[in-house]
Amino acid sequence: MRSSPLKNIGFALLVCGLSCVGPLTVQAAVINGKVIFEGEVPAPKPLNFGAEKQCAVMHGDKMPVTEDLVVNPNQTVKWALVYIKEGAPASTAPTPGEAVEINQKGCMFEPHAVVARIGQKVIFRNSDPLLHNVRSESKVEKPFNIAQPLQDMTTAKTFAQPEIGIKMRCDVHFWMASYVHVLDHPFYAVTGDDGSFQIKDLPAGTYTIEVWHEKLGTQTAEITVAEGETKTSEFALRLS
Amino acid sequence: MRRLKICGILLVFLAVFSLAGCGERDLTKPPKIAYGRDFCVQCRMIIEEERFVSAAVTDDGHFLKFDDIGCLAVYEKDQNMSLIRSWVRDASGGGWIAREKALFVYSPDLVTPMGYGFVAFVSDLAAQEFAKEKTGRLVAWNELLNLTNQNQLKRED
Numbered sequence: 001m002r003s004s005p006l007k008n009i010g011f012a013l014l015v016c017g018l019s020c021v022g023p024l025t026v027q028a029a030v031i032n033g034k035v036i037f038e039g040e041v042p043a044p045k046p047l048n049f050g051a052e053k054q055c056a057v058m059h060g061d062k063m064p065v066t067e068d069l070v071v072n073p074n075q076t077v078k079w080a081l082v083y084i085k086e087g088a089p090a091s092t093a094p095t096p097g098e099a100v101e102i103n104q105k106g107c108m109f110e111p112h113a114v115v116a117r118i119g120q121k122v123i124f125r126n127s128d129p130l131l132h133n134v135r136s137e138s139k140v141e142k143p144f145n146i147a148q149p150l151q152d153m154t155t156a157k158t159f160a161q162p163e164i165g166i167k168m169r170c171d172v173h174f175w176m177a178s179y180v181h182v183l184d185h186p187f188y189a190v191t192g193d194d195g196s197f198q199i200k201d202l203p204a205g206t207y208t209i210e211v212w213h214e215k216l217g218t219q220t221a222e223i224t225v226a227e228g229e230t231k232t233s234e235f236a237l238r239l240s
Numbered sequence: 241m242r243r244l245k246i247c248g249i250l251l252v253f254l255a256v257f258s259l260a261g262c263g264e265r266d267l268t269k270p271p272k273i274a275y276g277r278d279f280c281v282q283c284r285m286i287i288e289e290e291r292f293v294s295a296a297v298t299d300d301g302h303f304l305k306f307d308d309i310g311c312l313a314v315y316e317k318d319q320n321m322s323l324i325r326s327w328v329r330d331a332s333g334g335g336w337i338a339r340e341k342a343l344f345v346y347s348p349d350l351v352t353p354m355g356y357g358f359v360a361f362v363s364d365l366a367a368q369e370f371a372k373e374k375t376g377r378l379v380a381w382n383e384l385l386n387l388t389n390q391n392q393l394k395r396e397d
Binding site (some may be wrong): 121133135136142143144145146147153154155156157171186 | 249285
């Protein structure tokens with residue numbers, strides 16, 4: 001029995017068509033939300049540069065405020081980390097090639113909080129014409145303390161293990177502090193000027209989400225998302 | 241009379257404590273470093289990383305602690321101090337080494353606390369391998385003293 005040429009062509013087209021479409025596309029889930037501040041909002045505290053006049057001069061008449069607790073005008077919290085604490089799928093996403101940068105500028109760390117993936121470069125830059133140092137207060141990795149005596153000096157560091165809330169300090173200027181969070185997956189966000197967060201590209205599943213803030217502590221929530229679903233979650237933090 | 245007795249007891253206590261203190265200061269051995277608390281005598285930074293630490297003892301019996309081998313070199317050079325002994329850490333984890341027995345590797349790519357880029361080894365093989373890995377080179381102490389004038393703008397582990 002010989003198959004007809006037409007039949008063969010049809011079969012070939014079907015195979016080709018299927019291979020072009022590929023496996024059925026899976027719709028990723030999204031978790032959106034806000035980190036709200038509960039209670040009486042403390043008045044922003046202007047930074048005290050102490051005797052370091054050179055630092056104050058760099059800000060002119062616009063003195064910055066402390067960033068350890070920033071409550072946005074919409075009563076939300078800035079600089080809070082929201083991340084998948086448990087249930088994060090093993091990520092196939094490669095470690096981002098671009099580095100995360102923390103700048104020592106105007107005797108402050110900018111930005112105040114960053115997230116780096118394991119193995120991703122974190123660059124510390126000194127943009128000031130002053131001596132700064134970067135001392136890590138890591139509890140998982142070996143701490144380091146490096147001087148950055150020259151303007152535009154950069155030091156790149158990588159982290160090998162996940163750790164939340166590694167405090168970075170400059171001992172020359174006691175008020176300078178920032179936080180590096182190291183994660184082994186890409187499911188995280190740091191809240192900004194509107195206190196919102198978005199964690200996207202999640203497969204369907206049940207996750208423990210945690211919000212972490214240096215002054216307001218932590219809070220967790222369990223969230224189940226279906227394929228392609230967008231869920232909203234709110235955290236409310238208060239000073240204890 | 242009673243006062244004298246109390247004074248006598250206090251003096252005995254003082255003598256015992258000061259003798260006990262002297263017992264701990266064995267100047268032939270490097271001092272203990274309290275990481276995260278002790279300061280480098282040269283740059284005043286808190287000492288954090290064991291592999292770059294160095295120490296010395298002066299001829300008047302004072303222990304000095306440094307966070308970077310370069311800081312020890314600069315101190316020796318600038319202060320013109322007579323250091324009767326000095327030690328560095330073996331970067332392979334072998335503990336303290338007398339400075340004169342150590343092999344030094346210099347690499348501009350090495351991120352050390354003060355950016356001098358020095359690390360010490362007791363083993364020649366370990367020093368050679370590290371130098372190759374970090375595109376560095378072995379340097380003698382005298383050359384190391386001269387190299388402390390350099391500082392890199394861009395450093396990366």
